Amino acid sequence: MTVGAGEPIPAASPVIGDAEIEAAVRVLRGGRVVQGPEVAAFEDEFAGLVAGRYCVAVSSGTAALHLALLALGVGPGDEVIVPSFTFAATANAVRLVGATPVFADIEADSFCLDPDAAAAAVGPRTAAIMPVHLYGHPAAVDRLVPLAERHGLAVVEDAAQAHAAALHGIPAGALGTAGCFSFYPTKNMHALEGGMVTTADAGTARTLRLLRNQGMEQRYANEIVGVNARMTDVAAAVGREQLKRLADWTERRRANAAFLDAKITGAVPPPVAAGARHVYHQYTVRVRGRDGARRHLDERRVGSAVYYPAPVHRLAPFLRDGRPDPRWDLPETDRAAAEVLSLPVHPALTGEELIRVADAVNEAGGVP
Ligand SMILES: Cc1ncc(COP(=O)(O)O)c(C=O)c1O
Incomplete structure (x- = not known):
């Protein structure tokens, strides 16, 4: 407890x-x-x-x-x-x-x-x-x-x-x-x-x-x-109404992400490509031992989500004869599906909540 x-x-x-x-x-x-x-x-x-x-x-x-x-x-x-x-x-x-x-x-x-x-x-x-x-x-x-x-x-x-x-x-x-x-x-x-x-x-x-x-x-x-x-x-x-506030919310998401980037050591923060402006719909890290990390986040009452645990080519409507089509060999897709974890980054977070998010990940996580 x-x-x-x-x-x-x-x-x-x-x-x-x-x-x-x-x-x-x-x-x-x-x-x-x-x-x-x-x-x-x-x-x-x-x-x-x-x-x-x-x-x-x-x-x-x-x-x-x-x-x-x-x-x-x-x-x-x-x-x-x-x-x-x-x-x-x-x-x-x-x-x-x-x-x-x-x-x-x-x-x-x-x-x-x-x-x-x-x-x-x-x-x-x-x-x-x-x-x-x-x-x-x-x-x-x-x-x-x-x-x-x-x-x-x-x-x-x-x-x-x-x-x-x-x-x-x-x-x-x-x-x-x-x-x-x-x-x-x-x-x-x-x-x-x-x-x-x-x-x-x-x-x-x-x-x-x-x-x-x-x-x-x-x-x-x-x-x-x-x-x-x-x-x-x-x-x-x-x-x-939402569009009026999008610019402000986006800056808050980006500031929250920058804060988490600087604090998180127990997972790999999301990289940003050169020239890319990331708007952090999700703040998605890679973490080793994701199930255990999520249990710890739950105990710490920090919400998290996995987008997406199953790549689309492995979902029923896209199978061929009940199995993934052998043409799709997607190692980075499979690795991401096994490692990603999305953490709270939304504009309503307080500074104290951001610290709790980072601390919880650092206590529980591991860098894959
Ligand atoms: C990547 C992506 N594509 C498409 C959609 C579909 O959008 P909607 O749920 O509004 O139909 C979503 C949203 O859920 C999404 O995240």
């Missing part, structure tokens, strides 16, 4: 405060509740985060990925190169459009898609590369874009975890052909649920607007087959 463990420190702390509640009530009293003025304003304001790209709001990050692939014409017979060390939504979107995910390994340092592995995975059927800015660290899109250009491929950024991240000064969501954000409550900013697709191409943006609304821009003048992936105005109003 640990004496004086203190109040629990949650792994994440989504904000639904007075500003969000008042914004939601304002919309509900106003009567325009789906894809109305709040959604249009949210899209305009979000463009400020992605170098002025077109922004198309949708119902979730998964819908953003799904519709981005559809809008870019990716479909049956195509292959899409994805990391396996990600949330299943990335590869699910590929399968939902009838294409085949081709899993490539990650870089040990950034936990993101390895451009050399992606290059080795390009084949005659490859249509797109989908890097994931995992934990808020931008993937090496600066190396993936030239690769994609050589082969005529699209680059769809999974920026679900990377609001306000950047690479060499270019924001996530403005690095590839399209960018896909999530506004799930635990993300760096949220809209209760929601997503955003960003693109520099006006035609792609228009196709996305059609796809999210049954293929219609004008009511009953259906142009293509689409889905219902509309965002509600309640969600957009909440998202707009």
Whole structure:
């Protein structure tokens, strides 16, 4: 039993405060509740985060990925190169459009898609590369874009975890052909649920607007087959409130991460690639003896989480004859899945809580 463990420190702390509640009530009293003025304003304001790209709001990050692939014409017979060390939504979107995910390994340092592995995975059927800015660290899109250009491929950024991240000064969501954000409550900013697709191409943006609304821009003048992936105005109003505070929250996450970097000795802190602006959706260390370390953190009432204990190529929908496809030999992915541990880094942490987080890891951890 640990004496004086203190109040629990949650792994994440989504904000639904007075500003969000008042914004939601304002919309509900106003009567325009789906894809109305709040959604249009949210899209305009979000463009400020992605170098002025077109922004198309949708119902979730998964819908953003799904519709981005559809809008870019990716479909049956195509292959899409994805990391396996990600949330299943990335590869699910590929399968939902009838294409085949081709899993490539990650870089040990950034936990993101390895451009050399992606290059080795390009084949005659490859249509797109989908890097994931995992934990808020931008993937090496600066190396993936030239690769994609050589082969005529699209680059769809999974920026679900990377609001306000950047690479060499270019924001996530403005690095590839399209960018896909999530506004799930635990993300760096949220809209209760929601997503955003960003693109520099006006035609792609228009196709996305059609796809999210049954293929219609004008009511009953259906142009293509689409889905219902509309965002509600309640969600957009909440998202707009969160967007106002994103810059402040991001600086706090980065300051919290810098504090932990300096204090943590019982694990390997997350490295940051040259030119990368990491926004620490997660502060993810590598630790030896993860199960024991987590038990100790639990005793110390320090929240932690493992993203992701099973690489996607080992999940049931992606198996072949009940086992991982022998084509996927992903040693860095498997090593990361066995070693990673995400610690609290959210903006609500106090200095005293940060010290407790670092102390708990240093008492329990070990450097792999
Ligand atoms: C890397 C990644 N991709 C996609 C998604 C899907 O986003 P959503 O949950 O909003 O559908 C998430 C979020 O959960 C994610 O973390």
